[in-house]
Amino acid sequence: MKKRRSIIILVTLLVMATFIFSGCNSENQNFTFSRDIDNNGYWRGVKALNYVELGNYMGMTIPKDRHTVTDEDILSNIDSLLAEHKVKNNITDRAVAYGDTLNIDYIGRVDGIAFEGGSTGGTGTEVTIGVTNYIDDFLEQLVGHIPGETFDIEVTFPEDYGKDELNGKDAVFTITINHIVESVLPELTDDFINATFSETNGWTNIDQMKADLYVQIQNVKISEYIQEYLEANSTVKEIPQVILDFQDNAVIKYYQDYADYYQITLDEFLQQYVNVENQEALLEQYKEDNAKVAKTHLIMQAVAEDANIKATADDVAEYFANYMETSDYTEYENIYGLNYLKLTALVQMVIDHIQSSAILE
Structure with missing residues (x-):
């Protein structure tokens, strides 16, 4: 064998x-x-x-x-x-809850100006609220919003973030929630x-x-x-x-x-x-x-x-x-x-x- x-x-x-x-x-x-x-x-x-x-x-x-x-x-x-081999389903008919995995896009701005590395470029990225590590309460502010919605959130970069132009700065991120991602285990069958x-x-x-x-x-x-x-x-x-x-x-x-x-x-x-x-x-x-x-x-x-x-x-x-x-x-x-x-x-x-x-x- x-x-x-x-x-x-x-x-x-x-x-x-x-x-x-x-x-x-x-x-x-x-x-x-x-x-x-x-x-x-x-x-x-x-x-x-x-x-x-x-x-x-x-x-x-x-x-x-x-x-x-x-x-x-x-x-x-x-x-x-x-x-x-989980099957991913895209959910668009309910509000975001804590612990959800989401596909989002965002553009970040400081003093009204978009900064380098602060955007998904419209390609979407998956994040999990409570798991993915973003600054401040970035992800927690998404709770309660609906897929398809576009809105702004406000966050503050840590003083020691590592980039002089962002350390301690207030920022506004324009968020679009594309969909909630739900993963379902397949049924174990011969097929x-x-x-x-x-x-x-x-x-x-x-x-x-x-x-x-x-x-x-x-x-x-x-x-x-x-x-x-x-x-x-x-x-x-x-x-x-x-x-x-x-x-x-x-x-x-x-x-x-x-x-x-x-x-x-x-x-x-x-x-x-x-x-x-x-x-x-x-x-x-x-x-x-x-x-x-x-x-x-x-x-x-x-x-x-x-x-x-x-x-x-x-x-x-x-x-x-x-x-x-x-x-x-x-x-x-x-x-x-x-x-x-x-x-x-x-x-x-x-x-x-x-x-x-x-x-x-």
Whole structure:
């Protein structure tokens, strides 16, 4: 049977962590995800076994409570899948209530003049009252209004908003409520499963979905245990600076991309949206997490070296086919580079290698 796992814990902890959490030093402007990774998916210039003493990792026994899949596990995954396929209905015949999700347009003005970044440009944006973080009581003032209505609200920017021309200023926003957005969960039926998941997951009915989810969830649990086992039974003498720098560079890149999107500086973005003063403060927040991810990367490479596991382009293709359910990873390669994708595949190859000899209690 084709292996088909929607996502596994190791991908979440390692791959997504480094996709999302990596940071910056003075070389960040030259940072790319594949820069410090060689053609085998190893950290360039690093022999991990010089830094790591591995314990016995083949033939491990996995305790029953660490691989058992419960009904609650399966139902929780089904609920998540249904939530991902909510049907959105546009409501226009009632007043806005607190907690509603709305599609709105707005134009902001200070002293009667529209300011940069203060308009949706007529494209509409979704906000949720009580959840989305806007200044002052911006969203709360929408309660009671009707979709289709256009009206003005008054707000005051915080003194430390981050833009001199807006700090502490009173502003008027002209609001148009386009519609209220109500999301409805689909009904779980064989027809829904077949229509939604037959091509991507090969599921045509509920029973088939549950059986496959069982395997996926068990593999997640086993992968999680293997990672914990490796960390507990390995001695790391030192983490090479190249891996630590990668983590830092990747964090900064993530936030820099957001800052570029909003057309503000990185420090302005961090102050306004992340509530940290600057890049150094941001990296201090991520220091422990980054070190943990770097340590795990190092241990995984040490196992790969010990077992003579190296990743090729074919392994990347197999990884995407099995775990991302696609044969076209061009977009990922354009963003991250082939060698980073090899690192991603290598981590999974190490887990699969260890799991192949593991004994389920």
